[in-house]
Amino acid sequence: MLPVFGGEKMSRLVVENLTKIFSLGFFSRRHIEAVKNISFKIEGREIVSLVGESGSGKTTTAKMILRLFPPTSGKILFEGKDIWKDLKDQESIRDFRRKVHAVFQDPFASYNPFYPVERTLWQAVNLLEKKLSNKKEALELIKESLVRVGIDPKDILGKYPHQISGGQKQRIMIARCWILKPLLIVADEPTSMIDASCRGGIIQLLEELREVEGTSIIFITHDLGLAYYVSDNIFVMKDGEIVERGHPDKVVLEPTHEYSKLLVESIPKLYRKLEGL
Amino acid sequence: MLLKVENAKAYYKLEKVSVKAVDGVSFEIFEDEVVGVVGESGSGKTTLSNLVSMNILKPLTLVEGKILLKINGEFKEISSMSREEVKKKLWGKEVTIVPQSAMNALMPTIRMAKYVEHLAHSHDLAEEKLLAKAEKRFEEVGLDPLWLKRYPFELSGGMKQRAVIAIATILNPKLLIVDEPTSALDVVNQRVFLKVLMQLKRMGIVRSIIFITHDIATVRQIADRMIVMYAGKIVEISSMEEILRKPLHPYTRGLLNSVLTPEPEIRKRGISVIPGAPPNLISPPHGCRFHPRCPHVMDICKEKDPPLEEVEEGRRVACFLYSEERR
Numbered sequence: 001m002l003p004v005f006g007g008e009k010m011s012r013l014v015v016e017n018l019t020k021i022f023s024l025g026f027f028s029r030r031h032i033e034a035v036k037n038i039s040f041k042i043e044g045r046e047i048v049s050l051v052g053e054s055g056s057g058k059t060t061t062a063k064m065i066l067r068l069f070p071p072t073s074g075k076i077l078f079e080g081k082d083i084w085k086d087l088k089d090q091e092s093i094r095d096f097r098r099k100v101h102a103v104f105q106d107p108f109a110s111y112n113p114f115y116p117v118e119r120t121l122w123q124a125v126n127l128l129e130k131k132l133s134n135k136k137e138a139l140e141l142i143k144e145s146l147v148r149v150g151i152d153p154k155d156i157l158g159k160y161p162h163q164i165s166g167g168q169k170q171r172i173m174i175a176r177c178w179i180l181k182p183l184l185i186v187a188d189e190p191t192s193m194i195d196a197s198c199r200g201g202i203i204q205l206l207e208e209l210r211e212v213e214g215t216s217i218i219f220i221t222h223d224l225g226l227a228y229y230v231s232d233n234i235f236v237m238k239d240g241e242i243v244e245r246g247h248p249d250k251v252v253l254e255p256t257h258e259y260s261k262l263l264v265e266s267i268p269k270l271y272r273k274l275e276g277l
Numbered sequence: 278m279l280l281k282v283e284n285a286k287a288y289y290k291l292e293k294v295s296v297k298a299v300d301g302v303s304f305e306i307f308e309d310e311v312v313g314v315v316g317e318s319g320s321g322k323t324t325l326s327n328l329v330s331m332n333i334l335k336p337l338t339l340v341e342g343k344i345l346l347k348i349n350g351e352f353k354e355i356s357s358m359s360r361e362e363v364k365k366k367l368w369g370k371e372v373t374i375v376p377q378s379a380m381n382a383l384m385p386t387i388r389m390a391k392y393v394e395h396l397a398h399s400h401d402l403a404e405e406k407l408l409a410k411a412e413k414r415f416e417e418v419g420l421d422p423l424w425l426k427r428y429p430f431e432l433s434g435g436m437k438q439r440a441v442i443a444i445a446t447i448l449n450p451k452l453l454i455v456d457e458p459t460s461a462l463d464v465v466n467q468r469v470f471l472k473v474l475m476q477l478k479r480m481g482i483v484r485s486i487i488f489i490t491h492d493i494a495t496v497r498q499i500a501d502r503m504i505v506m507y508a509g510k511i512v513e514i515s516s517m518e519e520i521l522r523k524p525l526h527p528y529t530r531g532l533l534n535s536v537l538t539p540e541p542e543i544r545k546r547g548i549s550v551i552p553g554a555p556p557n558l559i560s561p562p563h564g565c566r567f568h569p570r571c572p573h574v575m576d577i578c579k580e581k582d583p584p585l586e587e588v589e590e591g592r593r594v595a596c597f598l599y600s601e602e603r604r
Contacts, residue, residue, distance in 0.1 A: 053463055165554055195317045196491060196535045197551035204550060225494075225537035229544060252539040266464040268494040269538045270521065274468060277475050277498060 010080050012216050013042040013065070013184060018074035020060050020240075034060040036240040037074070042184070042216050047207075049219040049227035051263075052237035061237075062186050062220045066102050067093075078184070098127055101182035103206075105189035107169035111161040117172055118142060118157055124179040145178040149205055167198035174205045181213050188220040203230060224267055228252050236260045278347065279452060279485050280306040280329065285342035285356075287328050290335075294559045298324040300509040301342070303585065306452065308347075311478065311486045313496035313517070315532070316506035319555055322489045323377060325506070326454050329487065330374040331355050331363045346371060346452070369400060373450035373483075377457045380437040383429035390425045392444050400448065407447060414443040417480070418473045435466030439473055446482055453483040459495050471499055494538050497521065502591075505529045508556050508566040511585055515592040525594045527571050565597070573598055 020035040035057040042048055050058040064071050067083050076083050078100065087093050104110055111117060121142045125132065132138045143153040149171040156164055156172065164172075170190060177185060187206065191199040207230065209215045221227055227234050227248065234251045236244040236259070244251055244260040255261045268274060284303050289296040298321045306312055316322050324337065333339055344356040348371055355367060376382075383392075390408060397407040412422035418439045429437060438458060446453060455474070459467040477483050490496050496503070503520050505513040505528065513526040524530040531551040537543060553570040556562050562569055568578040577597050585595040 167554065195555075197317060197531060198554070199537075200535045200548040200550040203548060223537070224539045225543070228539040229537050229548060248539075248544070249541075253541070263464065264539060266468050267539060268464070268467065268492070268498050269540050270494050270497060270533070270536055271538075271540055271542050274471070274498050277468075277472050 011041040011077075012044045012046075012079065013218075014075070014077040015040050015061075015065070016075040016077070018061065018064065018076065019072050020057070020064060020069075021072045033240055035064070035071075038235075038237075038240075038242050040235055040242065040245070042218065044183070044216055045210060045214045046232050047210060047217045047219065047230055048233040048235065049221055049231040050235050050237055051221060051224055051227045053222055055239075056237040057240040058220045058237050059188060060240075062102075062188055062218065065184075065218070066100060066186055067096060094127070095129070098129060098180055099183045101177050101180060101185050103170070103173050103177070103185060103187040103190045105192055107166050107173065107193065108161070110173060111169060113161050115160075116158055117161055117164060117169070120172065121145065121176060121179065124176045127180060141179060142175075145175040146172070148178045149175045150201065151175070167194050167201070170194060170202055171205065174202070174209070177209055177215070182215060185209070185215055185217045186220065187217060189222070190219070191226065192221070192223070206230075224252065224263060236263070278305050279308045280347070281343075281345040281352070282329065283343045283345070285328055285344060286340040287324055287333070288338055288340050289324075290338050296558045297509050297561060298337075298558060299328060300558075300561075302506075302509075302511045303342075304504060304511060304514055306485050306487065308484050309478075310501045311474075311488060311499050313493075313500035313503045314487060314489045314506060315491060315493055315496060315503060317491060317532075317555055319508075319558070320506040321509040321558075322491075322506055323456055324509075326374060326376075326456050326487065326489050329452075330372045330454055331358065331367060332374060364399070369396065369445075369448040370450060372452045372454065373445045373448075374454040375441060375445050375456065375458060378461065380434065380441050380461070383437065383441070385428060385430040388426055388428055389432075389440055389444070393425070393447065396444070396447060410447055411444065414447055414482075415440070417476070417482075418443045419469070433466075435462055435469060438462060438466070438470055442470075442473060442477070446477055449482050451484045452487065453477070453485070454487045454489070456489045457491070458488075459490070460492065467495060471495070475499055493533065493536050505532065508561055509558055510566060510595065511593075512567065512595050513593065514585070515594075519589075519592060525588065525592065525599060526567075526596050527573050527598070528567050565595075 016039050018035055018038050022032045022034055024030045052058045063069055065076055070084050087096055125138045146153045151171055191202050206217055210217060231248050234248050235242045238259045243257040244255055252264055255264050282304055284301050285299060286301050287299040289298055314322050339356060343354055345352045346355045393408055393411045394404050397404045411425060415422045415425060420436060420439055432440060459470055478486060488496050488500060497517060500517050503517050504511055507528050513529045524533050534549040551570050556566060564580050565578040565583050568574045575597060583595045583597050583600060585593050586600060587593050588599045
């Protein structure tokens with residue numbers, strides 16, 4: 001049964017007037033407004049991108065959605081529940097962790113070098129709501145998830161992080177998503193450290209997860225080319241505000257804000273030459 | 278023609294093994310052109326740039342082949358010069374290389390002008406004269422000459438990169454090699470930097486430019502020709518427009534199809550994936566090095582190494598799909 005709000009279908013994620021102010025210094029406090037009063041919605045099976053340069057507040061927004069630090073003001077509703085107010089006990093937080101998953105930029109930093117890589121998959125299995133009866137069953141699940149992301153389980157089981165490539169590491173992070181089947185994935189620059197020829201594979205895997213499981217995905221990226229290609233909706237951020245939003249064709253082909261105009265204009269393109277070089 | 282590289286092989290000779298980073302490449306650079314060298318990490322791009330500028334330090338060894346450069350209207354074999362000779366006669370005047378992340382190698386406690394003084398010393402030139410020249414060059418790249426008296430940490434990334442290029446070109450080198458110069462810059466500064474490069478070339482300060490990068494969309498903006506490298510070999514050389522219109526080598530095609538730029542053509546085209554990963558260069562695969570990942574692999578590809586052959590005027594490809602040898 002779908003939860004219903006005033007007769008309307010509820011959005012998977014609603015961000016309302018979200019603001020984050022960091023305070024610095026002890027005697028003379030300085031305040032930095034990293035995110036300023038932003039609002040957006042994400043539906044089920046939707047891919048959106050938060051695009052902006054470093055310091056635009058996109059990662060801060062992602063961290064608040066992931067419940068890593070609290071907003072100064074504003075609300076984040078996931079499945080109708082305010083993730084900072086309505087999740088009161090450990091169990092509901094665990095449930096949130098099952099349903100919202102992160103894939104980060106640096107696949108090298110997501111693994112502990114002292115443990116075999118599949119440890120991160122065992123951790124995912126332990127997070128599952130339905131406890132598995134035995135280890136064999138869990139191993140089957142892990143193997144299945146690896147096959148899903150195009151890795152032969154024989155190639156990585158028992159190996160340590162330094163023995164596998166960056167592309168493989170990022171694939172294993174997505175294998176985790178196949179075990180947990182989250183409702184929302186927050187992917188922070190998931191392809192920026194991977195070679196060009198492997199990048200497409202990672203994007204395709206995330207798209208496949210959306211097709212099969214109906215997962216919603218937020219891409220956090222500075223790469224407007226990537227955002228334009230994968231998204232249903234793009235939000236362009238600048239100095240903590242969303243300055244342009246809409247369908248990729250609208251944002252890229254007919255930008256209205258000065259910043260997005262400059263951004264689209266400056267990005268080198270394959271089939272057009274920049275003017276005035 | 279300005280530079281000619283003939284069958285160059287450069288290996289990193291380690292104790293027990295050799296890493297075949299550049300393995301039998303031949304190409305030439307003409308006068309007054311910009312050539313882009315593209316490929317993934319580990320394809321030998323940077324080793325190639327070190328080779329062309331004769332910056333060969335152990336364990337890198339030139340195993341075979343020749344590098345010829347036109348100096349005062351005559352072709353000289355620079356690959357047989359001693360390191361002393363290279364430093365005195367070649368660097369700065371004939372060939373200059375701006376290595377990857379050069380701008381981050383600037384010592385934060387040394388003023389920019391000091392680098393110019395160092396240059397004057399190493400080439401036995403008068404300091405004042407060269408400093409005056411540097412001031413002019415700074416203006417030409419869009420920097421206030423006052424920045425010469427500043428410390429590197431006071432400059433922004435984009436300014437640092439322009440300062441580096443200004444100092445690197447003070448002696449008007451004929452051939453300028455830049456290795457991933459725009460990777461650390463944001464798109465607005467990238468554009469400014471490309472403009473500066475083209476301006477240096479238009480003013481005749483440098484004759485030809487080799488631009489090494491993994492970013493095809495960036496190099497596409499200024500390059501006349503493109504060299505595509507894979508696992509230490511050149512797989513395709515062609516004019517930029519032709520290669521974009523119709524890439525011939527399956528690797529080039531895969532590489533182009535993995536580029537994502539905000540353009541309607543890209544959304545229509547979709548994204549493709551080259552399966553597998555680049556090979557280990559200690560023991561690369563037999564035959565064509567791309568064959569384990571190639572969608573068009575034939576029997577001959579597993580046995581023989583395809584030579585780089587001209588298939589159309591100005592287009593060379595190393596692939597049996599276009600070769601006479603294909604049965």
